[in-house]
Amino acid sequence: MTFSIVGRSPDGLSLGVAVASKFLSVGAAVPAVEVEVGALATQSFANLAYRVQGLAMLRTGTTAADTIAGLTAADPGRATRQLGVVGRQGPGATFTGDECFPWAGGVAGDGYAIQGNILTGADVVLEMEAAWLAEPGAPLARRLHAALAAGDRAGGDSRGRQSAALIVVRRGAGYGGLSDVEVDLRVDDDPDPVTRLGGLLDLWDLYFRRPDPATLLPLTGALADEVAGRLRSLGFADLAGWAGVENLEERLVEDAIDPLVLAHLRAATPDGAQG
Template sequence: MTFSIVGRSADGQSFGVAVASKFLAVGAAVPAAEADVGALATQAFANLAYRSQGLALLRTGTAAADVVAGLVAADPGRDSRQVGVVGPAGDGATYTGGECFAWAGGVAGDGYAIQGNILTGHAVITEMERAWLAAPGLPLARRLHAALAAGDAAGGDRRGRQSAAVLVARRAAGYGGLSDVEVDLRVDDDPDPVTRIGALIGLWELYFGKPDPATLLPLEGSLAAEVRDRLAALGHDDLAAWAGIENLEERLVDGAIDPHVLAHLRAAAPDEQPPAA
């Protein structure tokens, strides 16, 4: 009743899951990820214990294929389970029990595992893999979503659409650098959840993405004057205070301004328009 991808970033530092289903709040059940350890998806008649058990095995250095083998060997309900696992190195691994509802299956390769059940057909998995392999340079959340969107476009869950989620873990990449949960987004009940989760990733990038040093603009001269004027029009005299109110504090840099922050400020305090004739 679900299709998912479990993946590792190209630099080997991020681990995540993207999942969609005709199921309420699929993000509450399927995904698990831990920085420096790996990620896992449990689905079909999901065994939620796989999440903690699988991550525990990955912490010991167990390879993804052996994690999957260990989980299903110990589970009397294995025939109706589906699971995908990726670790810090090597191929991911996927398993589909023989009693999962058709169409069901999966594919795995270096740094990823893709699986689904009650799908419109094999093309869902094929297109997800194609999209994943075509975008190695994307940030992990975007790459996972690209694969999920390709599966959705290919038919996805044959019962319809309801929920989607993206979870990414990376050491100290969370808010303020004090958490390893980099991205944790869910659409629990929506007629087009995969599209909606993509829009939420865009908002996450705006509010919590890290500034690109190559694009920072020095706050000096005419630009500094413009920023002061626009802040004053909004009733502020301090960029940091305004950015905090707008939830843009993660993009603040001393002595410079992130173009995303500048665009947001310009939209909030547009140039005055001349009066109509």
């Protein structure tokens, strides 16, 4: 009833899951992830106990393949289950029970596992794999979404579209550096959830991704005067005050400005309105 990808970044520090389905709030059921431990997706009559049990096994250093073997061996309903697992290192693993509704199957490799059931065909998971392998240097959230979007374009769930979700963890990568949940986005009920999820990821990039140091613009001279004038026209004494109201505080840096923040400020202040 679902197609998903479980993945790990090349440096092994980021772990995540992306999933889509003709199922309400698929993100509430399928994914489980723990920083520096592993990630999994349970689907096709999902056994939600797999989430806690699987992460517990991965926490001890159990491989992805052995985690699947242990979980399914103890489950009398395993013939109807589908599962993908990635650990902190090594190859991912995928499992499809013999009684899953067709088309059902999966592929796995170093740092990823892709699986789906009730799909339009095998090309869904194959296109997902190709998209995953095409951009090894992309941020994990982007790479996972690219794979999910490729599966969606290839046909996805044969019953239609309803929900999608994306979660990525990395130590200290959450808001304010005080959480390990870097990205956690869900589209629970939408006619085009994978596209909508991509739009939310764009917004996440704007508001929460830390700026690239190579792109920062020094706040000196004419640029400093421009920024100060635009802030005055909006009633703010400093950049921090305005950025906090606009939810751009994660993009603030000392003595410089992120080009995305500058563009947002310029869009909020027509040139003739500078004070």
